[in-house]
Amino acid sequence: MSESDSDASIEPPTVAISPDTGDTEIVSTSPPSALMDSLKREVDLFDKLYGEQRGFTETHGKEISRAERKREGYISTTLTYGEIRFDTFAELMDVLKTRHGAMKEDGGVFVDIGCGIGKPVFGAALLHKFDKIVGIEILEDLYKVCVETMQHWTREVKPVLGEERTQDMQFSFLNNDFLIADWSDADIVFMNSTCFNNSLMIDLSAKGKALAPGTIVVTTTRRMVGPAFDLVEELQMEESWGDATVYIQKRVER
Numbered sequence: 461m462s463e464s465d466s467d468a469s470i471e472p473p474t475v476a477i478s479p480d481t482g483d484t485e486i487v488s489t490s491p492p493s494a495l496m497d498s499l500k501r502e503v504d505l506f507d508k509l510y511g512e513q514r515g516f517t518e519t520h521g522k523e524i525s526r527a528e529r530k531r532e533g534y535i536s537t538t539l540t541y542g543e544i545r546f547d548t549f550a551e552l553m554d555v556l557k558t559r560h561g562a563m564k565e566d567g568g569v570f571v572d573i574g575c576g577i578g579k580p581v582f583g584a585a586l587l588h589k590f591d592k593i594v595g596i597e598i599l600e601d602l603y604k605v606c607v608e609t610m611q612h613w614t615r616e617v618k619p620v621l622g623e624e625r626t627q628d629m630q631f632s633f634l635n636n637d638f639l640i641a642d643w644s645d646a647d648i649v650f651m652n653s654t655c656f657n658n659s660l661m662i663d664l665s666a667k668g669k670a671l672a673p674g675t676i677v678v679t680t681t682r683r684m685v686g687p688a689f690d691l692v693e694e695l696q697m698e699e700s701w702g703d704a705t706v707y708i709q710k711r712v713e714r
């Protein structure tokens with residue numbers, strides 16, 4: 461997903477042709493890892509939320525986003541859709557845990573800034589017992605999918621994970637502009653920001669100053685701006701459209 465295009469939706473195997481543009485894109489599959497071997501149950505549950513059982517294809521979110529933008533005449537490229545893959549997102553969360561001191565104990569607040577159909581929100585909930593998990597999404601039809609997915613979480617996931625693991629987790633979906641919503645209580649902020657522009661990153665960085673020192677802010681392709689955020693690691697993550705650079709930053713007191 462480049463900034464100029466296009467919700468190109470590509471799936472393994474390694475070379476795919478975009479149905480939208482006819483362009484060929486190279487994508488690679490991640491090798492199976494010990495981490496993913498240990499997360500078979502979570503992979504299965506994520507699939508229950510977003511897989512064929514619900515009639516979802518890999519392009520479900522992208523199609524809903526496109527239809528709403530077309531219907532409403534929204535032309536901003538900052539609304540371009542693309543999404544995480546559960547496997548590489550799980551690896552990212554593991555990096556936060558093992559290398560950056562996150563999620564050492566149960567609890568904490570996870571916020572997805574521009575949550576789409578909610579994949580990082582429910583992905584995070586499967587990977588850690590957060591106290592609160594928040595998704596903020598401006599497009600109403602994407603937000604509605606998040607709310608519907610909550611019902612599937614309650615019906616299909618909660619009984620498998622059990623009461624003790626799930627009863628105190630509070631989910632909150634906001635159909636709002638993330639520059640207006642309050643996310644200052646986050647411990648981990650996730651922003652799949654590849655298609656956000658410079659001015660949006662400046663505004664998000666200004667708003668992010670309300671976060672407590674130590675808060676982790678993960679962005680893709682674009683970094684937080686200004687001295688209030690230290691870059692602590694940079695890595696690559698495969699997403700629905702291919703590889704993205706991921707920046708792990710920490711809010712610092714400056």
Ligand SMILES: C[S@@+](CC[C@H](N)C(=O)[O-])C[C@H]1O[C@@H](n2cnc3c(N)ncnc32)[C@H](O)[C@@H]1O
Pocket residue numbers: 525538539540541542543544572573574575576577578579580596597598599602636637638639652653654655
């Ligand atoms: C690249 S998608 C990421 C979806 C999801 N976070 C994921 O990674 O699977 C970015 C999302 O941000 C949303 N978005 C863009 N600008 C927004 C704004 N000002 N307020 C709330 N959501 C916004 C878009 O509609 C889109 O769904």
